[in-house]
Structure formats: structure tokens, C-alpha cells
Amino acid sequence: MALIGYARVSTQDQDLSAQLEALQLAGCNKVFHGKQSGKSDDNLSKLAELVEYVREDDTVVLTKLDRMGRSLNSILETIQKLNEKGVQVKTLDGQVDTTSNNPMQKAMTQLLGVFAELEHSIIVDRLQDGRKRTGKLGGRPSKLTPEQRQEIITKHDGGISQSALAREYNVSRATIINLVKK
Structure with missing residues (x-):
């Protein structure tokens, strides 16, 4: 069982040192880190490296849950991938801790899933409203007038x-x- 850290900052001028120090103090044997926006391919590859690296009974440690990705949906997908491998996730701020069978922690993780679904629905609604407003409903233009x-x-x-x-x-x-x- 190993503690594996993950740290990320969104822009090149932000500093990772506080996150790295906190993860080392938490006892992380190895830390994956980068200075990329949640959108960048390089960040996705660092996260993919982490997911590939961890083994059953490992715990991924983050300072805050938002370090894992841009949207709650993508964060929950990553947590799901890790859980399928038998890997736990823990944040140092106490938001998420899948290492315990505490009913409150299970409920918190499930609530995050509900919020991710809500976030997705809101985004889809906004896109549809924008398409209706601009008249660009998507799809290929018709060949026929x-x-x-x-x-x-x-x-x-x-x-x-x-x-x-x-x-x-x-x-x-x-x-x-x-x-x-x-």
C-alpha cells in the first residue's frame, strides 16, 4: 500500500511548491505533478500516467479535489477508474476520503456524483439554448433548398x-x- 500524490496548477506562473510540500508531509512516496490547465493534453497525460501507475490498495492523495480536473464530471470519472483498480482517493482538506467505510464519506462521494450530473445538465441546456438563439442547431447543411x-x-x-x-x-x-x- 503506497500513498501516491497528485499536484497541479493551472498556469505557468503559479507555484506548485505548497502542494508538493503538503503531499510530502502527508507521506506520499511518489508525486505526479504539472503546471497545466485542466484542459491541456499534457495534464491529461500526467493524470493518465498516475492512473496507469497506481496499483490495488494504493491511495491517491490530493491537496484539494479540484486539482484532479476541470469539471466535477471528469473528476468523478477519474475516481471511478481508480476505484475499479482498487485504489482509494483522499484529499488533504477532507472533502473526499474513500479509504474509510464511513457512511458520511460514502454519501459525500455520491453527492458529488449528483452535482456532476447537474453540472452536465446545465451545460447541455446552455448549449441547446445557444443553438436555438443562433439558429445553428448542428448537423450538416441540407443539400436541398x-x-x-x-x-x-x-x-x-x-x-x-x-x-x-x-x-x-x-x-x-x-x-x-x-x-x-x-
């Missing part, structure tokens, strides 16, 4: 086959089928 769509429906109703319409308008037969279904 509204006028062409109406022409296709009229021609189909007049007896022209779906295959012939697909060739004429240079679209797939499935596009024609979907259009005339509406």
Missing part, C-alpha cells in the same frame, strides 16, 4: 419515382423517402 423540397414533393405526388428524383437532385433515395414521408 426549401424550394427544391417542395418541387420533389410535387413531382413525387405527380408519379415520378423516388429513384428518379434522387438522381435528378443528386441525393440519396433515403433522403427522398424521408422527405415524402413528412
Whole structure:
């Protein structure tokens, strides 16, 4: 059983020394660390290195939970990966401690999961609202103009086959089928 530390600061001008000192005082045998934003690939590789390195019965120690990632969702995913390997997570500020079977700690971890789900829902809602407001609903632009769509429906109703319409308008037969279904 080893204590493995993880320290991160978001910008190059921030200092890691306080986190590193606290992790050493906590008894960490090895510390993974970096000066990267939570978004950067380098930070993700340091975290991936940590997840790859730890073994069953190890404990990952952080000064604060937010050092593990940018969003609560990504933090909980990492905690889940570690738990699946039989690795515990502990923060020095006492927010999370999966090393104990304390019901309060279990409840706290589950609450973090609920908040992560809420955070995700809020982000999705904001994205959808933004798309509606700008009219950019996503997806590939249609090959057919509204006028062409109406022409296709009229021609189909007049007896022209779906295959012939697909060739004429240079679209797939499935596009024609979907259009005339509406």
C-alpha cells in the first residue's frame, strides 16, 4: 500500500511548491505533478500516467479535489477508474476520503456524483439554448433548398419515382423517402 500524490496548477506562473510540500508531509512516496490547465493534453497525460501507475490498495492523495480536473464530471470519472483498480482517493482538506467505510464519506462521494450530473445538465441546456438563439442547431447543411423540397414533393405526388428524383437532385433515395414521408 503506497500513498501516491497528485499536484497541479493551472498556469505557468503559479507555484506548485505548497502542494508538493503538503503531499510530502502527508507521506506520499511518489508525486505526479504539472503546471497545466485542466484542459491541456499534457495534464491529461500526467493524470493518465498516475492512473496507469497506481496499483490495488494504493491511495491517491490530493491537496484539494479540484486539482484532479476541470469539471466535477471528469473528476468523478477519474475516481471511478481508480476505484475499479482498487485504489482509494483522499484529499488533504477532507472533502473526499474513500479509504474509510464511513457512511458520511460514502454519501459525500455520491453527492458529488449528483452535482456532476447537474453540472452536465446545465451545460447541455446552455448549449441547446445557444443553438436555438443562433439558429445553428448542428448537423450538416441540407443539400436541398426549401424550394427544391417542395418541387420533389410535387413531382413525387405527380408519379415520378423516388429513384428518379434522387438522381435528378443528386441525393440519396433515403433522403427522398424521408422527405415524402413528412
